[in-house]
Amino acid sequence: MNGGLVRLREILDDITPSERKVAEFVLSHPHRMLEMSVAQLAAESGGSQAAIIRLCKSMGVKGYPELKLKVAGDLNQTEERYEYREIRPNDSIDRIIHTVSANNIQSIRDTVTILDADTVRKAVEALSRANRTYFYGLGASNLIAQDAQHKFLRINKTSYSFTDPHLELTSAVMLNEDDVAVGISYSGETDHVIECLKEARLCGAKTISITKYGNNSVSSHADYPLYTSSTENEIRSGAMSSRMTQLNVIDILYLGVASREYDKSVGYLEKSRDIIRRMTGR
Missing domain, CATH: 1.10.10.10 (Winged helix-like DNA-binding domain superfamily/Winged helix DNA-binding domain)
Structure with a gap:
């Protein structure tokens, strides 16, 4: 513990x-x-x-x-903890390589300590049973939503993400009890993501949030709130480490679902790999 x-x-x-x-x-x-x-x-x-x-x-x-x-x-813990480092003016390339990589690694390690395994299990079960899954996020978090859609489609899980916030809101009010909505927002205070989860829940859909740790508006509308740790501050406004931890959580959910339906998932992955090879010649 x-x-x-x-x-x-x-x-x-x-x-x-x-x-x-x-x-x-x-x-x-x-x-x-x-x-x-x-x-x-x-x-x-x-x-x-x-x-x-x-x-x-x-x-x-x-x-x-x-x-x-x-x-x-x-x-x-026997492993010595790495302390986060800031990027400073005129840092050497060697230092930047080490600092960025070490910060991201530590963010993922810290996220592991605050992820609740039981909540992850329930989220995986909901995603596995879902008829449709919608991933909602703006800005950098929208890139995570697109990555999630790509992953889940490859194991034949009907999934959607939208770059247009109005389409996000429109889709959220069309969900039903067979669907799952996943809201992604590091701050947990992104208005569109809050509204999407709120409307999805009112429609009877199961809701999952991926936010920073602590009380926030997005997680308050989630049946299964998942939390990440990162080093976000004013100098890291490019959402570097938060992006890495969000991707890590998506990978955990994806592999959790794929593992529950291992044989089917492997078959779907092989089919998608084969068509891409034929089209690209690789």
Whole structure:
């Protein structure tokens, strides 16, 4: 059981000032926190016992004992944690290669610690049973939606993604209980994606979200909220690491569905590969 420190980092900007005092203390002094009671942590951090309870709720853990277990799990990991690095003016190509690659790798590792396996399993089951699957996203997240459509079509799962936001909204109100809608938004606050999931749910469709960790509007409309971790900030506005983690989650869902119907999936993949070879000569 781990992921406590990752979850704390992810929600820092979305919690109350008193919760943030506690979170920042835990991030700075995780070993000390493990030896503390709720009252001791409140006194040392400058927060309050009520703030600690609220923080646990914001993190999605059942209480202070579970928080301590998750932090202890992080500290017991034998693999040394890589600290995210910024791109700086006039960086050498060697440094840029290392920094970008290491940031993306760490984002995927952090995402693994906050992905709930049971929620992933339920999402895979819903996608496997779906008559149609619609992937919704704008900007960089729309590229993820297109990639998802491509993957699922290759195993004969009827899937759609749209570059036109109006088509996204139009399709969302046409869904039914046999369909699945997947909303992709790193911030979790993209208006069109929120509206698509909201309308899809009203129509009876199952809904899945892929967003950053924490409470957000997109995940609030999802039956199965899935979360990613990344290093997004003002200098990384190109959605680099968030794109990598979103693609990773799509791959997990895709392989989960393909694995459930292994023989059929292999047959469909071979058929699509054969036609592409014939058309391209490769």
